[in-house]
Amino acid sequence: MIPLNWYLLVSAALFCTGLFGVLARRNAIAVLMSIELMLNAVNINLVAFWRYLTPGSLSGQAFAVFVFAVAAAEAAVGLALILSIYRNRQTVIAEDVDLMKW
Amino acid sequence: MDFATLTWLIPVPPLVAFFVIMLFTRRSKPVSDVLAVGAIALSWVFSLIVFFRAVSTPHLAEHPIGSTVGWLPTGDTVFAMGVQIDPLGAAVLFFVSLVCLLIIFYSTGYMVGGAYWSGDEEKGYVKVAADRMKPRFMAFLSLFAGAMLTLVVADNLLLLFVGWEVMGLCSYLLIGFWYDRKYPGEPDRMTPFKAGVRAFMTTRVGDMLMLLGIVYLYSQTGTLSFAAIMRDEHVLEGLLAPSFIAGLTTAEMIGLLLFAGTMGKSSQFPLHVWLPDAMEGPTPVSAMIHAAAMVSAGVYMAIRMFPIMSLGWHHGGPLSAPMVAMSAIGAFTALFAATIAVAQSDVKRVLAYSTISQLGYMVAALGIGAYIAATFHLITHAFFKALLFLGSGSIIHGVEHGEEHAHHEGHHFPDDFDAQDMLNMGGLWRKMPVTAWTFLIGGLALSGFPFITAGFWSKDEILADAWANNSLVFWVLAIAAFLTAFYTMRQIGLTFAGKARTAAAEHASESDWKMVAPLVVLAAFAVITGYVGVHESFPVLGALGNPFHEFVGETLLEHPETIPLDWTPLLISIIAALSGLGIGALVYVLSPLQEGQTDPLRKVLGPIYTLLENKYYIDELYEFLFIRPARWLAETFAYQWVDRGLIDGTLHSIARTVEWLSFRNKDFDTYIVNAAGDSVAGGIGSFGRSFRRLQSGRVQQYLALVSGGIVLLALLFVWLIFLR
């Protein structure tokens, strides 16, 4: 029997790794990938809680399905945006996209 | 209209005429003339009406004609101003209004033609017409007459003083009437302007002391009304209290101070210096000032205030202090001025000194207690002196016209030809007969020619009183009478007798009727006025009674006694007059002065003559003692040191301090206030500048900040929930 908090710990670790990646990676696609990591961590969290606390009602799984959908949509749009920026600015470095600065 | 209202109206027409002429009719000589003469004539009519009413009112002094109005509320009481005609006032009113009328009428004819030098050394001298400001002259004469009439009808000392002071102003205005007249080539000669200033300043000295006397009187009695003071036993007794100077009662102190005013206005020694120089004014002015009005005002005031001045004196007893002063100064002045008159060669100057001398007579008469005699002499003197002055004006006019005629005929005169110098006259008897006869009558009256001239009766009464009371005063006055007669005959001889000494006199002619008519009227009065004051005991004429004594004597609380007729002083006075006239005639009429001949008196008296001619050098003494220090005080001390140095210096330093302060203020504003504002703005700006770097445009930075914040909040959460 694996304790719940192990799953939760792993999920937290993955989440923090993803957070680090979001904040620290220069390449925008890498940032997107880190975001996917974070979303996956959330998914693990949801399902672990479902399994350990309310296995009878499938709301946890349904929630995870929705997370999948959102993640997919967001990845698609995000990558499209990055492509567009790449075409216009010849760069995929997130730092260089700073037109909104003061 | 009742008589009190009429009395109020007496001074009004000339005053109104003054304003109307000055404001409206200055450009028109005829209109101004008519206005002035009309106004004074109106006053004269009013005066006559009031006078006749007054003489026909028994016991006039107890309820005089007049009325008062409450004028100035002063605490509990009200200071009243009003008019009053009591016997003294009525007598004086009679001659003042008449003589003023005659003089103003005379002036319309006098101030015609003539010219004098004007300008200065740098710009040159030009001859200007002497009559170009005639309307102004008529206006000033009217003001003068109005002021004198105000003084006469006043019922209190304050209104009298108002008239007094206005006359002082008019003396300045009129003596200095030809204010721009200069005497080229004679830089030290008295010009009309200087003479006007001198007259005003000298009388001012007396006026100031008189004002002190008025104030003192008011403070002691609480009133200045004549009736309230001098007809009230209690008030008079109260004034016997000692004053703040040991040995003098209050009344004596007041009397002395008031007499100082008389000394100034009536030209007694030592304040006499202005009167001879006042001859610089046009001749009617001299007549007005020295006969009818101003000098008479001085004596009139003294006569008015006689009850105060003589308080403490009883007939036959010791004189009070003011009376001592009056008799001493009056007698001395009478003799002193007579001696100077002997050596003068200007026709008006002789008359000027003669006036001073006669005023001395009046003052001395008052000083020995001869109240009625002084008043009598005042009135008769007004007539014959006015006559003499106007006559001299006519003479001068005649000589000036003669100068013009002679000039046309080719004679040349030096630039400084003086038409007033008697040495340039002579033989005018034939050329100006009416003037000559009237002048003779006036001169005889002045000398006191027995029985037929008014001057005799009045002067004799003074001498009689002096004989009875004070022998020193008597002998001084007698000698003065002798000298008076002598210099009068000298004057008549030099002017009219013999042959003309210059071409101007040769071509002289009689003056205009407007000038001659007043002379005739005055001559008539110079004769008949005397007969109202003949002593009752006098043979024949005594039957007239002595209405003057009866009438005027009522004014005093104690009716003055008539001194019994004494023939000794009468005879002495006749001898003095006749011998003076005789010697004068001998020297000057029977062997009249020839052309180019010097005055025989100069040979007889020698250096004394020069002393007399120069008036004992008193003018020079005063210049040294008073005028130069005063000028130093004004020019150097007051102007340079105090005004420019101290006052301006203080102002400048204040201004500089303020300026310095304002600059420091500006610095404060710039460097502190502005800097504060700017630094606040700058600080906010730099704060903003440093803060906007947060907006880097980089998403990852935003995210970093957000997550940092979340972490911190989470930490807080953990600490709060789990660790506490």
Added chain:
Amino acid sequence: MEVTPLHIAFAAFSVLTLGGGFGVVTSRNLIHAALFLIVALFGVAGYLVLLEAPFLAAVQVLVYIGAIAVVVIFAVMLTRSVAGTNQVTHTNQWLLAVITAIALLVMLGFVLLNQFGTVDAPLGAVPEDSVELLGRQLVSPNAFVLPFEVASVLLLAALIGAVVVARE
């Protein structure tokens, strides 16, 4: 604590997931990062199996790995810069990011370990027909039909949007 195959599987999947995640955030080469991502996603799928949610695991593999990771690789290839690998992988604020991440992890760990402890009670049973139940829940008006419909609209919008944005 006994070591059951469950534990071993768990450990293995942990290594896969965490290692993959670590690789994603640190690899210089983007293709490598993408591949590491795939590894991590596989690990997550394994977790889902362990947690008796096979359907989700399958969906994970299909959608995440099969679609999203592939699209990411496409994007990486399409945005290759001429130089190939980037010069620097990390931004200037990487230290701050490390600190933040570690702090968050510590805190979360603290909370999780304290709060949820070990659940020793036997787990409840998963229903037999869980997939069917899931399906019913997704379309049942009492349950999640609304979010389901909204999610589909979202996907539609994303689809259109991505096409529009990425169009040449």
